[in-house]
Amino acid sequence: MAKKKLKVGFFSVTSCEGCQFALLDLGEEFLELADLVDLTKMRLIEESEMGPKEKFDVAFVEGSQLLKENIKDLKDLRKRSKYLVAMGTCAHTGGIYALKKYNLGKNKAMAHVYPETHKKNFNYLAEGLSQDVEIDYILPGCPAVGKEVVRFIREMAAGKKFEIPQRPVCYECQLYQKVECLLQKGEPCLGPISLGGCDAVCPAAGMACEACRGPLEDANWPNMAKALQKIMPQKDVDEILEIFHVKEITKKKK
Ligand code: SF4
Ligand code: SF4
Ligand code: SF4
Structure with a gap:
């Protein structure tokens, strides 16, 4: 049947x-x-x-x-x-x-x-x-x-349990796309705290990850903030975090 x-x-x-x-x-x-x-x-x-x-x-x-x-x-x-x-x-x-x-x-x-x-x-x-x-x-x-x-x-x-691996966008960016890292070049990118699974399409196209998939469960916010603050003023950091509502999520996790 x-x-x-x-x-x-x-x-x-x-x-x-x-x-x-x-x-x-x-x-x-x-x-x-x-x-x-x-x-x-x-x-x-x-x-x-x-x-x-x-x-x-x-x-x-x-x-x-x-x-x-x-x-x-x-x-x-x-x-x-x-x-x-x-x-x-x-x-x-x-x-x-x-x-x-x-x-x-x-x-x-x-x-x-x-x-x-x-x-x-x-x-x-x-x-x-x-x-x-x-x-x-x-x-x-x-x-x-x-x-x-x-x-x-x-x-x-198939009756299986669906899960999304808790890996950052950086994982796919470096393993599969082999992109020259934007952060290391002094450009903002939220890849380290963003949930992967998108094949890092934005960095692969030369654009910053803006965390549209939301943050990782154990995202290291303090380190991300420090890396961004070296590149740009806090006001600009806040603007990036607002786009997909990540700013509110950041506040809740502090
Ligand atoms: S470009 Fe962005 S996503 Fe890719 S490794 Fe650097 S910080 Fe991570
Ligand atoms: S903004 Fe979204 S689609 Fe683009 S790299 Fe980041 S998580 Fe992936
Ligand atoms: S704006 Fe909302 S509905 Fe439109 S593509 Fe993005 S997540 Fe989907």
Whole structure:
């Protein structure tokens, strides 16, 4: 008898949908999952809402719950899903949406970016899905790493435990990409404290790692701060740490 396929859905709350695009960018590698999954919802393939009362083995959610109706939808989806996966940095920590905490001030930023909705519908506190629903797995990154999502699905389908190795971006940068180290050249790079798994794509392209996948569990913040402070003023260090909400995470770990 053929093995039962995993029933899977991909959903967006408030998002740019870049995480779903990262999956579609895989092309054939993504389509090959059809042997393992019954993909019943994916907004980028077919217009779909969170509403219909279908149940899922795995529901992937990208984006952050910036609107109050997003919270309602999420809670409903949680009840209908065996595993709920935060896909991408917005779903994990609030990502770039969490930038609203900094600099501009609550009302000014909201009125500028969301002139129609900010007064009545806005959930100013959105900093990751886990604030409102229990999350079973996190697949971080802005966007999420397509190959990692595929590995996740394959391991779930095989009944294995999915884990992301706690290795820094520097590990892949030096082992596979063999990049001349930006930090050693006197340029800022958050690779030493950032969770690897992205193949160090940014340093490989000559750009600094900005920790879009979030920090390692045992990130050495004091050493990272010292290395950056030798290169740039604290104000600039803070700005890098704000981009993906890493500044708040740093404060919590101190
Ligand atoms: S994590 Fe990045 S790519 Fe994914 S929804 Fe958020 S902003 Fe878009
Ligand atoms: S370039 Fe960045 S990621 Fe690569 S080894 Fe240097 S600090 Fe680490
Ligand atoms: S190198 Fe850093 S910023 Fe670039 S994808 Fe990897 S974790 Fe994200």
